[in-house]
Amino acid sequence: MPPKADSTEVVETPHYHGHRQRLRERFLNGGAAALADYELLELLLYLAIPQRDVKPLAKDLIARFGSFGAVMAAEPAQLMEVSGIKENSAIAIKTVQAAAILMQRQVVLDQPILGSWKSVLDYCHSVMAHEKNEQFRLLFLDGKNALIADEIQSRGTVNHAPVYIREVVKRTLTLGASSIIMAHNHPTGDPTPSRDDIDMTQAVKLALEQVGVSVHDHIIIGRKGHASLRSMGYLDATSKKR
Numbered sequence: 001m002p003p004k005a006d007s008t009e010v011v012e013t014p015h016y017h018g019h020r021q022r023l024r025e026r027f028l029n030g031g032a033a034a035l036a037d038y039e040l041l042e043l044l045l046y047l048a049i050p051q052r053d054v055k056p057l058a059k060d061l062i063a064r065f066g067s068f069g070a071v072m073a074a075e076p077a078q079l080m081e082v083s084g085i086k087e088n089s090a091i092a093i094k095t096v097q098a099a100a101i102l103m104q105r106q107v108v109l110d111q112p113i114l115g116s117w118k119s120v121l122d123y124c125h126s127v128m129a130h131e132k133n134e135q136f137r138l139l140f141l142d143g144k145n146a147l148i149a150d151e152i153q154s155r156g157t158v159n160h161a162p163v164y165i166r167e168v169v170k171r172t173l174t175l176g177a178s179s180i181i182m183a184h185n186h187p188t189g190d191p192t193p194s195r196d197d198i199d200m201t202q203a204v205k206l207a208l209e210q211v212g213v214s215v216h217d218h219i220i221i222g223r224k225g226h227a228s229l230r231s232m233g234y235l236d237a238t239s240k241k242r
Helices: 016-030 037-048 055-065 068-073 087-109 117-128 165-175 195-209
Strands: 135-141 147-155 179-185 214-222 225-228
Touching: 016 037, 037 055, 037 068, 037 087, 055 068, 068 087, 087 117, 087 147, 117 135, 117 179, 117 214, 117 225, 135 165, 147 165, 165 195, 179 195, 195 214
Parallel strands: 179 214
Antiparallel strands: 135 147, 135 179, 214 225
16 A cells, blocks of 8 residues: 555745735835836736736736836726736726826815916826827816816827817806816827917917906826926917917
8 A cells, every 4th residue: 555645735835925025015114116117016916916926917017008107097908908917907907097096186176276286287197198099178167266177078089189169168158167278188298289289279268268268278298298388378368379
């Protein structure tokens, strides 16, 4: 008779457990600044997929989409095209993005918008910078420059989003706004305004002036920065720039 096998099995701890613990400690002690982008994403994926080593997966996602921000902005279906990303992981990623946007939006809501201009820029950047297609957004303000509403007016292609001046005026009057801020993104990453951007801005400004509404600014968002048409002089009362 062969000897009876020992019923006690030695279960080895997966090699990545120690790495995870070190990652957690670095995050707790130093926050997000203590981690590389892929490590922050790895920490998030670990919470969604505790049973596997997610470091290669985090690196694959950033390689696929180009940056941490682009991963957050990707659609769930796009995320799930990456091997290893299932619905739970996609939802975890999109929940983090939604939470970050909500936090920034509440900062904008809680104070007069023109007194917290950096918060406005941060918010617009968070919701628009990594969009694959152009979108045209309006922020409607009351007489005290508090935000009444923040709405996407149109979505377009990689290099154009239609703007219907009549609809802008109609919606502004419906909400009873005293002023607006226009914003749109350039998916190419370069926020430099085009001739069409400038002409449209001035046309909207002129149309709203007829009903007593002002345009504070038109912000163009790129991945690495923004352009303010007011700062560039295109919203001056006598602006004729070409």
